[in-house]
Amino acid sequence: MQNQAQSNSVSVQEIKPLDKVLQQIAEHKGCGTSSGGAKASCGSSSGQGDMAPEVWEKVKNHPCYSEEAHHHYARMHVAVAPACNIQCNYCNRKYDCANESRPGVVSEKLTPEQASRKVLAVASTIPQMTVLGIAGPGDPLANPAKTFKTFELIYKAAPDIKLCLSTNGLALPDHIEAIKSFNVDHVTITINMVDPEVGQHIYPWIFWNHKRITGIEASRILTERQMQGLEMLTEAGILCKVNSVMIPGINDHHLVEVNRAVKSRGAFLHNIMPLISAPEHGTVFGLSGQRGPSAQELKALQDSCEGEMNMMRHCRQCRADAVGLLGEDRSSEFSTEKVMEMDIQYDAEGRAAYQEKVEQERLATAAAKEAELANLVEEFSDLKILVAVATKGHGRINEHFGHAQEFQIYELSTEGSKFVGHRRVDLYCQGGYGEEDTLPTVIRAINDCVAVFVAKIGGCPKDELRAAGIDPVDKYAHEFIEQSAVRYFKEYLGKVKSGEVVHLARGDADLRQGAYIAA
Amino acid sequence: MAYKIISSQCTACSACEPECPNVAIREQDGTFVINEKKCSECIGHFDDPQCVAVCPVENTCVIDTQYPRYLDLAAA
Ligand code: SF4
Ligand code: SF4
Numbered sequence: 001m002q003n004q005a006q007s008n009s010v011s012v013q014e015i016k017p018l019d020k021v022l023q024q025i026a027e028h029k030g031c032g033t034s035s036g037g038a039k040a041s042c043g044s045s046s047g048q049g050d051m052a053p054e055v056w057e058k059v060k061n062h063p064c065y066s067e068e069a070h071h072h073y074a075r076m077h078v079a080v081a082p083a084c085n086i087q088c089n090y091c092n093r094k095y096d097c098a099n100e101s102r103p104g105v106v107s108e109k110l111t112p113e114q115a116s117r118k119v120l121a122v123a124s125t126i127p128q129m130t131v132l133g134i135a136g137p138g139d140p141l142a143n144p145a146k147t148f149k150t151f152e153l154i155y156k157a158a159p160d161i162k163l164c165l166s167t168n169g170l171a172l173p174d175h176i177e178a179i180k181s182f183n184v185d186h187v188t189i190t191i192n193m194v195d196p197e198v199g200q201h202i203y204p205w206i207f208w209n210h211k212r213i214t215g216i217e218a219s220r221i222l223t224e225r226q227m228q229g230l231e232m233l234t235e236a237g238i239l240c241k242v243n244s245v246m247i248p249g250i251n252d253h254h255l256v257e258v259n260r261a262v263k264s265r266g267a268f269l270h271n272i273m274p275l276i277s278a279p280e281h282g283t284v285f286g287l288s289g290q291r292g293p294s295a296q297e298l299k300a301l302q303d304s305c306e307g308e309m310n311m312m313r314h315c316r317q318c319r320a321d322a323v324g325l326l327g328e329d330r331s332s333e334f335s336t337e338k339v340m341e342m343d344i345q346y347d348a349e350g351r352a353a354y355q356e357k358v359e360q361e362r363l364a365t366a367a368a369k370e371a372e373l374a375n376l377v378e379e380f381s382d383l384k385i386l387v388a389v390a391t392k393g394h395g396r397i398n399e400h401f402g403h404a405q406e407f408q409i410y411e412l413s414t415e416g417s418k419f420v421g422h423r424r425v426d427l428y429c430q431g432g433y434g435e436e437d438t439l440p441t442v443i444r445a446i447n448d449c450v451a452v453f454v455a456k457i458g459g460c461p462k463d464e465l466r467a468a469g470i471d472p473v474d475k476y477a478h479e480f481i482e483q484s485a486v487r488y489f490k491e492y493l494g495k496v497k498s499g500e501v502v503h504l505a506r507g508d509a510d511l512r513q514g515a516y517i518a519a
Numbered sequence: 520m521a522y523k524i525i526s527s528q529c530t531a532c533s534a535c536e537p538e539c540p541n542v543a544i545r546e547q548d549g550t551f552v553i554n555e556k557k558c559s560e561c562i563g564h565f566d567d568p569q570c571v572a573v574c575p576v577e578n579t580c581v582i583d584t585q586y587p588r589y590l591d592l593a594a595a
Binding site: 207 | 530573
């Protein structure tokens with residue numbers, strides 16, 4: 001199978017310099033054709049996929065980059081550097097950056113010393129925490145002193161924590177050496193255009209060489225610097241992911257071109273995120289009524305880029321930065337006050353042991369999926385369905401329908417299951433009481449799904465889901481997600497064949513607009 | 520001879536602080552303030568006042584009319 005072929009073609013003895021490897025990934029077109037029913041799905045969404053072993057080694061535990069790891073590991077963000085050097089129409093600087101952080105929730109601003117203490121405190125308590133990111137609000141590289149001081153402190157105290165950085169790229173070419181020297185191995189650049197004509201509708205101005213530059217010129221400089229920065233990172237052997245915000249009518253079609261441009265310069269992942277826009281955010285787009293994409297529009301664009309390179313679909317626009325794993329936000333335990341008083345024992349060994357255990361768990365999940373996939377080999381059908389899953393992590397269906405703050409969406413076909421995204425929903429059930437009005441919101445958010453897998457669900461929501469044509473499934477409670485999904489799909493196919501179910505195309509779904517407010 | 524920051528508008532993003540050639544800007548009670556004695560309106564350093572050029576909120580770094588313009592002083 002594909003995994004096999006890939007790992008054989010790059011033997012362990014001849015470790016290639018990373019830029020070659022990156023080049024190779026960049027040149028690799030799509031996922032090839034399926035050989036039999038059990039094709040591994042593309043890119044990062046299911047294990048190693050078509051990544052080179054060296055790159056896979058670097059990203060496999062990264063909850064931002066490896067969808068599989070996303071179930072088991074966590075990352076955190078610290079805000080040390082709120083200054084920014086460009087203005088984006090989807091951002092209102094009175095709030096956090098809409099791109100890399102949670103809009104509407106202003107992050108606590110920390111000094112580098114406070115930030116590193118906080119990171120160590122969290123890492124000592126939550127061994128799954130393997131990644132520290134410095135991202136929004138603002139641009140970390142518009143504040144290089146604070147950003148790199150924080151990295152330095154953490155790098156010295158806890159070298160096992162991966163450091164990552166998100167930037168708009170304007171200042172990136174000036175900081176490649178520093179990024180290398182603190183062993184930062186993941187950089188994310190937000191690239192929304194490669195054509196200044198498009199850019200002028202996204203970026204009103206940049207601050208560059210002591211001047212405010214507006215109009216097309218601003219975007220011309222920005223795109224030049226972004227491309228240069230990306231090339232320099234690739235050359236330096238630093239993994240680089242590209243984020244793009246999909247803005248319907250402005251850059252939606254253009255993002256295919258962006259995808260090509262970043263792929264050819266060595267970006268290993270491209271993450272296309274929906275614009276989140278509402279008047280109450282006070283952003284230019286929010287006020288002008290610029291809408292975000294629907295779930296179908298987003299997926300169609302992601303699909304059209306997928307043949308070109310690894311796409312990332314599990315980005316929850318930084319829900320992953322909540323302290324703790326999926327859903328359980330523990331930030332209140334780690335307020336600056338509490339952290340400064342804490343007696344922190346950084347337990348590197350304990351963390352390693354825990355992560356070893358997680359590794360086992362992950363292998364078990366993958367094995368269960370493989371085993372189930374074998375049962376699908378005989379099946380041939382063009383049918384594709386989406387299912388929504390309520391999960392707290394660990395790759396299992398282990399969340400109550402009413403407690404789910406988000407659903408994971410899987411696409412099922414005879415080729416297996418493929419993770420295709422997240423849907424955030426308002427808390428449907430607070431304190432055990434279902435709230436009448438929120439159920440329709442939840443249904444709209446997963447309206448394109450045939451079924452929803454939950455650990456538990458009440459009678460009323462069950463009936464309403466059925467009425468909306470969504471099958472509420474609780475019989476796989478606490479089982480592995482993908483194994484159950486494949487099993488469900490096989491059953492579904494059987495029922496369609498026997499005429500017990502009539503397969504109807506589902507409608508579109510809402511992407512939740514508005515801020516995710518941490519509890 | 521100085522710019523000032525309208526504190527009700529300031530998001531405390533700190534972008535202006537490192538840009539000031541005269542180190543006239545610092546944080547005070549949750550927003551940023553300009554020391555009018557140090558501010559030279561960037562004259563002699565840059566074409567544009569740096570705090571104005573970098574500030575993400577329009578009309579937040581503004582000329583403080585309490586003081587005569589720096590240029591007028593220089594001419595006098
Ligand atoms: S105008 Fe120039 S000198 Fe005055 S505070 Fe702003 S940046 Fe500093
Ligand atoms: S740049 Fe503007 S908003 Fe930011 S701290 Fe300075 S005055 Fe305040």
